[in-house]
Amino acid sequence: MFSYRNINVKYKAVVIGGSAGSFQPVTKILSSIPKDFPLPIFLCLHRLKHVRNGFVEALSIKSTKEVQEPFDKESIKRGSVYLAPANYHMSIELGNSISLSTEGMVNNSRPSIDITLDSAAYAYRDKLVGILLSGANKDGALGMKKIKDRGGLTIVQSPEESTINTMPTSALEATEIDMTLTTEEIVKYLIELDKLLKIKHENI
Amino acid sequence: MYDIEIADLRKLIELVKEKYDYDFKNYAMSSFKRRIKRIVELYKFDSVDALVERLTHNPTFFDEFVSEVTVNVTEMFRDPNFWTILRDEIIPNILSNHNKLSIWHAGCSSGEEVFSMQILLEEMGVRDKSHTIATDIDSAIINRAKEATVSKKNIELNSSNYERYQGKYTLDKYFTEDKEKYNFNKQLLSNVSFRKHDLVKGQVFSKFDLILCRNVMIYFNQTLQNDVLYLLHESLFKYGFLCIGSKESLIWCDIANKFIVINNEEKIYKKVKE
Numbered sequence A: 001m002f003s004y005r006n007i008n009v010k011y012k013a014v015v016i017g018g019s020a021g022s023f024q025p026v027t028k029i030l031s032s033i034p035k036d037f038p039l040p041i042f043l044c045l046h047r048l049k050h051v052r053n054g055f056v057e058a059l060s061i062k063s064t065k066e067v068q069e070p071f072d073k074e075s076i077k078r079g080s081v082y083l084a085p086a087n088y089h090m091s092i093e094l095g096n097s098i099s100l101s102t103e104g105m106v107n108n109s110r111p112s113i114d115i116t117l118d119s120a121a122y123a124y125r126d127k128l129v130g131i132l133l134s135g136a137n138k139d140g141a142l143g144m145k146k147i148k149d150r151g152g153l154t155i156v157q158s159p160e161e162s163t164i165n166t167m168p169t170s171a172l173e174a175t176e177i178d179m180t181l182t183t184e185e186i187v188k189y190l191i192e193l194d195k196l197l198k199i200k201h202e203n204i
Numbered sequence B: 001m002y003d004i005e006i007a008d009l010r011k012l013i014e015l016v017k018e019k020y021d022y023d024f025k026n027y028a029m030s031s032f033k034r035r036i037k038r039i040v041e042l043y044k045f046d047s048v049d050a051l052v053e054r055l056t057h058n059p060t061f062f063d064e065f066v067s068e069v070t071v072n073v074t075e076m077f078r079d080p081n082f083w084t085i086l087r088d089e090i091i092p093n094i095l096s097n098h099n100k101l102s103i104w105h106a107g108c109s110s111g112e113e114v115f116s117m118q119i120l121l122e123e124m125g126v127r128d129k130s131h132t133i134a135t136d137i138d139s140a141i142i143n144r145a146k147e148a149t150v151s152k153k154n155i156e157l158n159s160s161n162y163e164r165y166q167g168k169y170t171l172d173k174y175f176t177e178d179k180e181k182y183n184f185n186k187q188l189l190s191n192v193s194f195r196k197h198d199l200v201k202g203q204v205f206s207k208f209d210l211i212l213c214r215n216v217m218i219y220f221n222q223t224l225q226n227d228v229l230y231l232l233h234e235s236l237f238k239y240g241f242l243c244i245g246s247k248e249s250l251i252w253c254d255i256a257n258k259f260i261v262i263n264n265e266e267k268i269y270k271k272v273k274e
């Protein structure tokens, strides 16, 4: 359930995972957040291995922000949106950069959501918001547990709304999820978070 | 599952450096940590300390350790369009200047990239003008590359890459079927030598017209990427070509300005300054 208590100025990054059925909620989120939303957003979405082009453009068209596929060791910029490239795992390094890797598949997936979430949880600790959307396998469940264990905030798309609910349901089984929300509520959460972060910024 | 902390990794890295003279200090931390975690699980160690203990007292375990800590995932004709550009632009360019071709595969893993290159050269009819050295830090994987086998589960992917590359035939022309694997036609390796070489130690051993170092430096941090680029630069003839993975970048390295970009999509660079 939506709770204003979870809106907190401490957050430094947002990470979003999704698979089958997640394109719609992701584009809804990206088209609704303010253009100057200040936190970096990491997207790890299951995608076709051999289709290198097209996906980032499809997401960008609907987004208020440009979506980019990072290069290995690219430094993380405020307010940028990063999409895990096809056929690479994407990790967050300590020291504010992104690493890519061709390690074997995890949960049959490369990019694997668990890998992105786990590394982000390690780098951002309790300053991370993790969001897991619709999907047909359990990738991301362990990663959400890592975020929770390190004190970050965990949000899943409500299984009722999800086109395929295996992914959110697995996360709900793996750990105590802070909020189970519809796409609309996720958007509301990010907009409220944005407002608070901007107030904080103005007061400095 | 317990989490590995940086302090555990430091201890391990120090021991390996001291006892075996391999330095993993500047490997990218996120993937290195996952590899260590995997080793701990695979060998059922209680902790990283137990792994350190094993490495302290059991040197024969070290090769296995190197093998497990490195990521060997590879494909034939990975990024087909890259290979098309090599065939249609880069290699003709080199051969038009002098009628021979020296190639280094740095971080060749189990050899798929090398097999791809030899097929490419054979189909261009220029294989006899080429000389290739393929190196890796991992002795076990070098031995696999020398055996020249490809596992059956990868053949579909390799074949579809080869198709996208628009090779002349079908990939089975170059393989014979065995039980769980396919054997690569070893005659095509007559101009190739495989060796162990550690990019971290940074030894220059020859000069080349073309270096492929793809998806190797992604396992290094920026400091080490920067150092390795000096080595690759020194190992290239002037106007030689360097190819890195499609998601890697040189731009933040000190000597990036000694190269120009030939193809940005496929990350092909040309050395233009000594």
Ligand SMILES: C[S@@+](CC[C@H](N)C(=O)[O-])C[C@H]1O[C@@H](n2cnc3c(N)ncnc32)[C@H](O)[C@@H]1O
Pocket: A102, B070, B071, B072, B073, B074, B075, B078, B106, B107, B108, B109, B110, B113, B135, B136, B137, B138, B141, B197, B198, B199, B200, B213, B214, B215, B216, B219
């Ligand atoms: C992911 S594979 C890349 C294989 C191939 N180049 C490709 O793109 O498909 C990375 C390889 O780099 C090797 N490697 C890692 N560290 C190295 C080092 N310090 N020196 C030489 N090779 C290294 C690993 O053993 C592994 O085989």
